[in-house]
């Protein structure tokens with residue numbers, strides 16, 4: 001299903017606190033259900049596997065390249081060789097850190113949670129992004145991708161400016177304004193936009209993070225002043241600006257010129273085939289449609305996911321040059337006609353029918369005894385199955401040979417069915433923002449989840465799963 005809302009406003013208000021926010025809600029574009037391709041559950045399970053080994057290798061290579069470029073820059077100080085050396089160092093610092101920030105923020109880079117958090121926080125500092133603020137901003141971006149008035153990460157607002165787009169590569173406007181926003185958050189508190197998507201309980205933390213980041217940056221400024229040299233700032237702080245060109249180069253390909261206010265990532269997001277070097281620097285985010293539809297699939301599995309679902313997507317853009325041709329052509333047209341839309345060729349597919357067990361409501365209510373949820377082998381180990389009883393919905397998790405768990409089906413953070421998520425290391429991961437619950441108890445394990453799921457008694461006897469839908473906590 002594809003829902004399209006015509007763009008009948010020439011100039012739109014992209015603020016999250018303006019009239020477009022209300023408009024998006026009225027049109028059913030906020031927290032909506034999006035197009036989802038069909039993927040065999042067993043295939044999806046294998047694609048969702050996380051790997052510490054792969055993420056460690058890629059992170060080590062990135063850090064080694066960063067240190068190597070830093071040493072070249074240091075040795076070439078005072079000569080013209082310093083220009084390309086710092087350009088390279090900056091690209092790895094202010095550009096490639098963005099992809100690490102992104103993947104670790106989703107919690108999909110490493111299998112081990114704390115490793116994701118370390119990389120995420122370091123990359124946040126490198127990019128002048130408050131960790132809590134940007135985590136919530138990115139949750140919203142995934143919930144309401146390119147929905148005007150809802151998505152805080154719409155970079156190319158209509159009508160776009162082509163010279164402004166070119167200027168974005170310098171980051172001379174974006175970089176200082178991000179730093180000044182940190183300063184404002186550190187001193188006078190969070191702005192209204194931030195408060196729109198950061199829940200109350202996390203706002204204090206966001207302010208303290210801004211203070212720490214501003215403090216660290218000021219310490220480098222003091223170091224530079226004390227040593228009467230700009231060199232410390234060339235290594236820490238300024239690369240966030242002068243190295244951002246690589247982040248802009250990749251980031252522009254994601255959504256620039258694509259549609260607004262559609263509930264189908266195939267229409268507002270681009271997949272671009274890129275060479276192996278670009279894919280390493282960008283951590284496969286060139287498969288951006290696939291990432292948006294299935295954020296629980298880690299970066300290293302995106303090429304396989306692409307192969308799996310490509311027949312259900314628009315044809316990918318064959319290379320970066322072709323992507324830029326399309327972007328600038330669209331932005332040029334939209335600069336004079338903001339209602340112009342790219343003509344995209346997406347196949348008509350019905351979308352995945354949930355793999356579910358229907359339990360007749362009357363049947364269950366009348367009997368008052370155990371209800372069969374079928375044979376235990378009908379759900380693969382590590383698999384999930386949706387269970388519907390009238391208007392109540394649950395998720396059945398098969399944790400082991402004879403171990404199953406039954407939990408409420410809808411994520412407590414949003415109205416997303418958890419049967420479309422993943423079962424990883426005894427935790428149930430939401431398909432929308434990668435929040436996690438303990439699969440045995442329903443307790444929250446990873447942000448943005450705060451509220452537990454109801455967990456129900458369920459047993460396996462003679463190879464069959466049965467339940468009376470009694471809560472484990474007796475409530």
Ligand code: FES
Pocket residue numbers: 411412413414415416430431432433434435436447448449
């Ligand atoms: S909907 Fe956000 S983590 Fe589930």
